[in-house]
Every structure is written in structure tokens, then in C-alpha cells.
């Protein structure tokens with residue numbers, strides 16, 4: 001095993017106000033196993049641990065007014081400067097970032113060190129974004145109360161691209177989007193459940209016919225749901 005996946009483990013640090021949320025999510029499933037075996041070197045850190053304020057404060061009111069609070073510079077700069085290694089990519093999860101895709105996840109899986117920064121309140125001081133953040137990523141066009149779930153989504157999506165993380169039963173080859181088509185419908189035993197039948201072509205064992213059927217279903221579904229994927233770019 002060790003010889004097969006002979007590469008440096010990817011190190012991922014997460015800076016958040018809710019480390020328990022990330023640990024709960026990432027301890028489960030195949031990513032949890034990869035962290036346990038050291039294929040992914042993951043640690044969630046509490047931003048408050050870097051606050052020099054006597055009450056461990058990490059937020060303040062925005063200059064110019066407006067609703068809500070912003071995360072202040074000091075804990076963020078100290079956290080990142082304390083954790084960073086020379087090749088580290090510092091990623092801020094925010095609704096206005098570049099959209100996460102499998103292609104982006106594959107690119108990030110090649111980096112030696114990712115530092116994920118989860119925002120809370122109304123966001124963070126722009127000076128930290130300008131001075132330390134190397135990449136801003138969004139997990140989709142919707143708003144969440146904080147960036148910790150988006151950060152977990154990045155760890156999951158990047159983690160499964162790291163050689164050795166997925167077992168055979170969870171291979172990358174069937175991914176939708178890889179071939180720019182949505183997935184075909186799948187069925188398992190029994191052949192009839194409560195009167196509901198499996199398409200007969202799948203029961204015949206005729207592999208060329210099965211391939212043809214699956215491809216047709218993929219195209220049909222992609223036309224219906226994601227016609228944008230069929231436009232050549």
C-alpha cells in the first residue's frame with residue numbers, strides 16, 4: 001500500500017470558529033479513514049486561540065457602518081502566519097469566490113498544503129484577503145451562515161482526488177462531470193421490487209447493448225437537466 005501511493009500526504013489546515021463541526025463531518029466515511037491513516041493530514045483550528053484580546057474576541061463593527069460584525073485582522077494574520085509553509089495555498093470560502101468544480105479540486109489535490117479560512121459574521125477584513133488569501137472559492141450560488149461546511153466540502157472533494165483515498169467501491173471513474181455528461185440510472189437486486197422492474201436490457205448481459213443504453217440515458221438526462229454541459233466551449 002505505502003509503496004503504491006508513495007507521495008507526500010496533503011496537509012490541510014482549517015481555521016474556523018466551529019472546529020467541532022468540521023471534525024464531526026470529516027471523521028466519518030472514507031475521508032475520515034484517509035485522515036486516520038495519514039493520507040490526508042487534516043487539522044481544524046479554533047481562530048479564537050490566536051486572539052490577543054483578553055475575551056478572545058475575533059470580531060468588530062465595520063468601518064463606514066452597516067449591519068453585523070466583521071472578523072478582525074489580528075487573529076487571522078497570526079493564525080495563517082503561524083501555520084503557513086512555503087508552498088501553502090490560503091483559501092477563503094465565500095459566496096463571491098470562484099465556483100468549486102472537480103477540475104479545481106484535482107488541481108488543489110496536487111498542492112502540498114492548503115489552509116482553509118472559514119468566514120463568519122458578515123465576512124472578514126479586506127486587508128487579510130488582499131495580503132494573505134491566494135484563492136477565493138464558493139461551493140455554489142447560495143448563502144450559508146458560515147464557511148465551515150463549504151470548507152468541509154472542499155476537503156471531501158479534494159480528498160477523494162488524492163491517490164489511495166478511495167477504495168475500489170468508490171472509484172472516480174463513474175463521476176458525472178468528468179465526461180461532461182450526467183450519470184446514467186442504476187439498479188441493483190432484486191430484478192422486481194414491489195412490481196417495479198429493472199430495465200430488461202440490464203438483465204441480458206449484452207455489454208455493447210448496455211453501453212449503448214447507458215450512453216443514451218446520459219444524453220437524454222443531460223439534455224433535460226443540464227443542456228449547458230452539451231454546448232461545446
Ligand code: 4H7
Nearest residue numbers: 094095119123138139140143144146147150
Ligand atoms: C464569507 C463572507 C461560503 C463567508 C460572507 C460562505 C456561502 C458560501 C461567509 C459570508 C458562506 C459558499 C456570512 C455572508 C453570513 C452571508 C449572512 C459565510 N456562504 N456570509 N452572511 N457559497 N457564508 O461557498
